[in-house]
């Protein structure tokens with residue numbers, strides 16, 4: 001199987017490049033080879049390589065910056081995946097795409113299921129939603145894997161930010177009224193590979209194409225996540241809960257974006273968020 005993989009310099013793509021190896025020949029398309037802003041280049045690369053599978057963790061992920069760069073975010077997060085899906089359908093390839101808990105507005109009491117109404121509250125979430133919708137409408141075989149609060153030991157993420165700030169400061173003031181599930185980049189990659197290993201059965205894609213929530217089990221707030229980081233890393237600083245109103249940012253964030261992953265867990269196991277954090281830090 002020939003697999004075209006984007007975003008390999010990012011958190012999830014880096015892990016996927018390793019996790020997907022047993023499934024076939026992985027061809028990494030970085031920004032130089034396939035710029036997500038260049039829709040014609042995306043078409044050309046797919047037509048030339050004719051992959052059996054396209055895996056797309058590449059995205060515009062700067063949530064605050066997206067508020068002032070909506071067109072760039074839309075190109076990467078909506079138009080690029082739309083072209084991938086269109087080209088995939090033409091050559092009979094399948095597309096695995098990643099989306100986000102930020103497609104939800106956070107007003108639900110309880111965990112979101114895949115069929116819950118979406119209503120993004122920021123530009124990033126809106127453009128990711130448009131990407132989902134284009135893929136779903138394309139007629140291509142696909143998996144849209146919505147994940148959340150991604151962290152790992154490389155790249156830009158909340159864990160690395162807090163490890164750095166926790167060494168520099170004696171107090172961290174962190175939002176305690178936004179709830180979600182921190183998810184290790186390696187969990188996402190390994191779970192994707194475990195699901196794809198099953199996809200070679202006849203008729204699998206016809207039966208399983210669609211949206212899945214892929215985040216760690218359990219839930220916390222950004223403040224709770226920080227407490228766990230500080231405790232597990234053995235840092236000395238104090239962690240003080242604050243309200244989102246006391247931490248102004250260009251982009252709004254949902255107050256609750258906890259996702260129910262039962263649908264995905266019929267295909268693969270998922271760890272508790274704090275157990276995964278412990279493994280990551282080890």
Ligand SMILES: NC(=O)C1=CN([C@@H]2O[C@H](COP(=O)(O)OP(=O)(O)OC[C@H]3O[C@@H](n4cnc5c(N)ncnc54)[C@H](OP(=O)(O)O)[C@@H]3O)[C@@H](O)[C@H]2O)C=CC1
Nearest residue numbers: 007009010011012031035036058059061098100147149150
């Ligand atoms: N990070 C998070 O907390 C969450 C992420 N997600 C989703 O999961 C997926 C993976 O996210 P994550 O790994 O954290 O993202 P990262 O921000 O770590 O990585 C993004 C990747 O996309 C690439 N990329 C960005 N713009 C372009 C472009 N114009 N052309 C080519 N490549 C580009 C980057 O390449 P380069 O190094 O060249 O910039 C990088 O490899 C994304 O779809 C994201 O929306 C969902 C929920 C939470």
Ligand SMILES: Cc1cn([C@H]2C[C@H](O)[C@@H](COP(=O)(O)OP(=O)(O)O[C@H]3O[C@@H](C)C(=O)[C@@H](O)[C@H]3O)O2)c(=O)[nH]c1=O
Nearest residue numbers: 061063100101102147148149150158173174175222247
């Ligand atoms: C650094 C810092 C952040 N915060 C708050 C701000 C914000 O409400 C929250 C998280 O901030 P961040 O900017 O790290 O996280 P954010 O960029 O919102 O993370 C999101 O990224 C995208 C890509 C996704 O898809 C989402 O699932 C989610 O992971 O923490 C504090 O309260 N104190 C601090 O010292």
Ligand SMILES: [Mg+2]
Nearest residue numbers: 061062063064
């Ligand atoms: Mg951020």
